[in-house]
Amino acid sequence: MKGISVKKFGGPEVLTVDNNLPIPSFTDDELLIKVSAAGINPVDTYIRTGTFPDPPSLPYTPGLDAAGVVEKVGKNVKNFKVGDRVFTTCSQGSGTYAEYTVSSPLYVAHLGDTLSFEEGAGIGVPYYTAYKTLCILIRARAGETVLVHGASGAVGIASVQLAKSMGLKVIGTAGTPDGMKLVKDNGADFVFNHREEGYMNKITDAAPEGIDIILEMLANVNLDKDLEMIKLRGRIGIIGCRDEVKIAPVKIMFKECVVTGVILLHTTECEWREMHGALEAGIKYGWLKPHIGLKYPLAQAPKAHDTVINNAGTMGRIVLQI
Template sequence: MKGISVKKFGGPEVLTMDNNLKVPSHNDDQLLIKLAAAGINPVEALIRTGTFPNPPALPYTPGFDGAGVVEKIGKNVKNFKVGDRVITAAAQGSGTYAEYVVTTPLFVAHMGSKLTFEEGAGIGIPYYTAYKLLCIIIRARAGETLLVHGASGSVGLASVQLAKSIGLKVIGTAGTPEGMQLAKGNGADFVFNHRDKDYMKQITDAAPEGIDIILEMLANVNLDKDLDLIKTRGRIGIVGSKDQAKIDAIKIMFKEVVVTGVLIFLSTEAEWREMHGALEAGIKSGWLKPHIGLKYPLAQATKAHDTVMNNAGTTGRIILQI
């Protein structure tokens, strides 16, 4: 099969196209999925550098998210059959930057017929992360006010859609007019440009009742500002950070703020089953609709990795077409 192989850690250039990879074999407890598209996640670029904790053994094929059709199933696999349209998030067994992936049913959900395979590949880590953080860890409640600090990216848009589906007031920020329009079009009640000098005042003016929850995509830049914006006993959930965050811890103490994070790979079996159920229902009901920002052919994985880490203004999901 064709796929991307990483033979040494380093920059995007170590992502090499290989047309002679072996189709991964599945055991009695796994599925073999023929992929049509894969999602690109920043964590995959960090793993590629070799600096992420517990790096994979070389050589390896990157990728956690994908969408396609079940090709084969092990004899112990239940609830899936050959020919099912499925998505996988956090695939365990082989990588999704390839024509085939092997994984266990715990990391697979039914996609149904409403979405394209590219949209299905756009679900993966962004939507599972948004659901786990907002509904399982933070336990958001209808009527609360949420700030999505970085609402135009893949996790940001997923968070906006999810939050509106459960009855939250949503404020978003983005860095470009296109990103602002995208967040607004996906349901945000207010969207502000975080490059404006007075954007924090704009946020507080839009939420005189105060902000109950903040989802933060770039903690090293914004976390201390978030502590100024959040109300007493509010909750801040960190999705991403590119460096250490410098904060005034007294702000946490004097507001009794809960600051937490999320890592989808730490999810329990019960949490995976809850997330699958909620997102499958979201697909059927229509609130879950990934926005695909950029598409690259599989051979341009190098360019896709450069884009996901160095873009000037994120607008939706980056997809590899397989």
């Protein structure tokens, strides 16, 4: 099969197309999925450098998210059949930047007929991260106010959509006028430009009741300010961070706030099943609608990896068309 093979850790240039990769084998407890589209996540780039904890053995095919059709089913798999349209994320099977991927059914959900395969590839890490943060770790409640930093990115858009479906007041930030419009179009009540001087003051003015929840996509830049804005006993979910953070713990003590990290790799089986049910319902009833910002062919995986990190302002999801 054709796919991306990484033979050494490094920059985007280590992502090379290999037309002779073996179709991955699967066990009686797994699915073989014919991939139509794969999602690009910032974490994919961290893994590629070899600096992410527990790096894969070389060579490897990268990618956590994909959408496609079930090609074969292990004899112990009960909830899927050949021909099902599905999406998958975070499987410990094989990478998704290839024509086929293997996954445990625990990490697979039904796509149905409403969304395209590109949109299906846009669900994965962004929507599961948004759900786990808001519903499992943060336990958001209707009527609360949430600030979503970097709301025009894939996780940001997912968070805005989910928060609005739950009845929260949503404040988002973005770095460009187009990004701000995208966030607003996806339901945010207020949107501010995080490149603008004094935008934090505008956020607090828009939320005189205080901010109950902050979803932080770049903790090394914003966390110290978040601790000043968060309400007494508020909650901060750290979804992204690219460097060390210096904060004064007394700020956490004074606010009695909860600061929690978020990573899908520690999700329990019960949590996966809860999230699958919620996201499948979101697809069926219409609140879940990934915004696909850019599409690249498989051969342009290096460009996709560069773009997801180095951009003037994120605009939804980047996908590879397999």
